[in-house]
Amino acid sequence: MEDNNIAVLVVSCDKYSDMWPVFFELKKRKWSDCPYRTYLGSNFKKSGQDGVTDISIGEDLSWADNVRNMLGYIKEDYVIMLLDDFFIDRKLDTDRIRALAQYMEEMQFDCLRLEPEPGPARLINRKLKVGRTKPGYPFYVSTQPAIWKKTSLLNLLGDGYSAWDFELKNSEENADNLGMSFAGTKNYVFHHINGVDRGKYYASTVDFLNSEGIEADFQKRGILANKTFGSRLNLTIYRFKTRVKCVLAEFGLWHC
Numbered sequence: 001m002e003d004n005n006i007a008v009l010v011v012s013c014d015k016y017s018d019m020w021p022v023f024f025e026l027k028k029r030k031w032s033d034c035p036y037r038t039y040l041g042s043n044f045k046k047s048g049q050d051g052v053t054d055i056s057i058g059e060d061l062s063w064a065d066n067v068r069n070m071l072g073y074i075k076e077d078y079v080i081m082l083l084d085d086f087f088i089d090r091k092l093d094t095d096r097i098r099a100l101a102q103y104m105e106e107m108q109f110d111c112l113r114l115e116p117e118p119g120p121a122r123l124i125n126r127k128l129k130v131g132r133t134k135p136g137y138p139f140y141v142s143t144q145p146a147i148w149k150k151t152s153l154l155n156l157l158g159d160g161y162s163a164w165d166f167e168l169k170n171s172e173e174n175a176d177n178l179g180m181s182f183a184g185t186k187n188y189v190f191h192h193i194n195g196v197d198r199g200k201y202y203a204s205t206v207d208f209l210n211s212e213g214i215e216a217d218f219q220k221r222g223i224l225a226n227k228t229f230g231s232r233l234n235l236t237i238y239r240f241k242t243r244v245k246c247v248l249a250e251f252g253l254w255h256c
Helices: 014-030 063-071 094-107 150-156 163-173 203-212 229-250
Strands: 006-011 037-042 052-056 078-083 086-088 111-113 130-133 146-149 182-185 192-194 200-202
Touching (some): 006 063, 014 086, 014 203, 037 063, 063 163, 078 094, 192 203, 200 203
Parallel strands (some): 006 078, 037 052
Antiparallel strands (some): 086 192, 111 146
16 A cells, blocks of 8 residues: 555644644654654644644534544545544554555455554454454444544444444444454554543653653643552453453354
């Protein structure tokens, strides 16, 4: 697949414009050789970032309607969709992303997820560590970093859907009728942290940005305490249960 047929779309809105310099500074540091045209989708504000094409869609509608409008400005056939608080926290391997994009085109996947959240239960390509994901997998459709065939992504953006609807309705209610071919990587290819929750920075995000020497207005958004031991344990248990469900779904023994 040619580099000029893949775009990076950062989905945002004007009320999160204060995070754009943080996102793009980390992208510049951690993915300095990104070969794909990068778009920022928002309402009216411009990013002012070198090498970024701003998309202004006007007033907010639903999350899905906003993304659909953003995709209307993108000429490329494939899109790496990212949310605006997906702060890249380590160097990305562009050669591997290229290889995955090429494999995706050859296999005619509609989506190839770049993080195992969750990952495939079985591999079909051991070199690239890629496997198919099936209806019944928890979060079969997800907003996590992935390469999407643009037309397929458009078909999943139901009228009025929130981001939560996009994931749950397509993963649970609609999954059997999508007629799409999804895949994912067994390990992390796109490394990021979720920087913000309920509009506030995680304390761990503050620590990370400080360690990178990146300034942000933490007081404007406020700061959430780091996860407690109990919440981290619950997350570990949840991920284990999710993994078990993926294995069961692989053999037709589980469905959301």
